[in-house]
Amino acid sequence: MFIDIHTHITYGKFEEFSEMLTRKPFTVETLIKKMDSEGIQKSVLLPLTNPENLDFYAVAGNQECIEACRKYPGRLATFCNIDPRNMLNFKRGSINSLIRAYKKLGCVGIGEVCATLPVDHKLYRNLYRAAGEENMPMLFHFVSGRYLNYGAIDELHLPRLEKMLKTFPQTIFIGHSPCFWNEIDGRLAEEQRNSYVIGPIKKKGTLWRLFEECPNLYADTSAGSSHVALSRDPEKGYAFLEKFNSRLFFGTDRFSSADEAKPLIIDFLKDAVKSGKISKKAFENITHKNYERVFPSAK
Numbered sequence: 001m002f003i004d005i006h007t008h009i010t011y012g013k014f015e016e017f018s019e020m021l022t023r024k025p026f027t028v029e030t031l032i033k034k035m036d037s038e039g040i041q042k043s044v045l046l047p048l049t050n051p052e053n054l055d056f057y058a059v060a061g062n063q064e065c066i067e068a069c070r071k072y073p074g075r076l077a078t079f080c081n082i083d084p085r086n087m088l089n090f091k092r093g094s095i096n097s098l099i100r101a102y103k104k105l106g107c108v109g110i111g112e113v114c115a116t117l118p119v120d121h122k123l124y125r126n127l128y129r130a131a132g133e134e135n136m137p138m139l140f141h142f143v144s145g146r147y148l149n150y151g152a153i154d155e156l157h158l159p160r161l162e163k164m165l166k167t168f169p170q171t172i173f174i175g176h177s178p179c180f181w182n183e184i185d186g187r188l189a190e191e192q193r194n195s196y197v198i199g200p201i202k203k204k205g206t207l208w209r210l211f212e213e214c215p216n217l218y219a220d221t222s223a224g225s226s227h228v229a230l231s232r233d234p235e236k237g238y239a240f241l242e243k244f245n246s247r248l249f250f251g252t253d254r255f256s257s258a259d260e261a262k263p264l265i266i267d268f269l270k271d272a273v274k275s276g277k278i279s280k281k282a283f284e285n286i287t288h289k290n291y292e293r294v295f296p297s298a299k
């Protein structure tokens, strides 16, 4: 069974909007068809609300994702997205009431976290505290800050993230993006951080150490970034999957068009278990059991 923790849909009620932005609409109906054809039983929708990329991707926000879940009970779940610059987040405690409101509506986590602020910004810190108190895991897009982009900003080797993981041990941080996955490699250079880096991994990178030291760090296998990081040096990739299998979630992060190719990570994981490169237990944890354990309320 596959549960995809990282999907998006585009504005369903105003398809013209995607077209104006020269993107093809990726509606909830399209997503369900893709899931059926790829053997994915359930998907988690990640709304966008951040000004950096909301209209850029024409991705549906909180309310539309909640409506989509109601339309396809059992097939979809949703996170809520809360921008740390929301004024309810300006003082201690207020943002908890908003998180609880979204929980009542069925949301099971916070993200995709994309606000372009340093990972340890005081507004992010307030949100981490509240997310931990409300038991809502957060899923992040990380960036280097070297280029104008979207996502939580950190330096090479993620020192700010490390500090936050250790300051907020009750909060689950789920990492994603090139900037995050490239840290599988101990010889990563600053100029490589936002790109897809290929070739052998000669020295284990920051991710291996952070996963060992921080039990609240998780990751998803979505997008090209995780597939490249895990397949560029397959033996190292399999070793990473096996070693940290209890804190990895299957994910795709694709929403570009109805006719796009099947995400490569699906067959990569299937081949890995079939050839004995990873255990059946690791495969099951990554593809669905971790989700069921960490998100018990997600029906």
Ligand SMILES: [Zn+2]
Binding pocket: 006, 008, 046, 112, 253
């Ligand atoms: Zn995404």
